Amino acid sequence: MRGASALQQVLERDSTARVRAFVVWEPILLTDLGPPGTSVLDEIRDRRVIQYWDPGLLVSREVVRLWRSRGGEQSVPAGTKAWDWVLVFPPGTRWEEILPAPSYEVGPVWVKTPQLRREILGASE
16 A cells, blocks of 8 residues: 555645546455455545556556567566556557557556656656
8 A cells, every 4th residue: 555655645746737547456465355445545535536446457467468568578477467556648648459658657656756756747856
């Protein structure tokens, strides 16, 4: 949940920025037995955020596929899951058949908060 808290901090920095965030919760850890509860979802309170539960890791698989398309099959070990990661897309980007390449990506989120803030909000550190 450190990633969720970090994203909330980034968004709090500028509550007027024209940003839309999609948070995808996935069963990554053994304790992730079901969708996140209210206390977890409340970690991100920003009105610009829409949260999803992805029990089949569909988004994770697409992100891993994107990584492999850049560096080859051997660049990403089998069984890799994308989590605590942020993908930034320019306004108007649509996910049609395949995940589009992001203009910026970073992870783990909680470690890279200053860079993420600059990318999303254009803030200076």
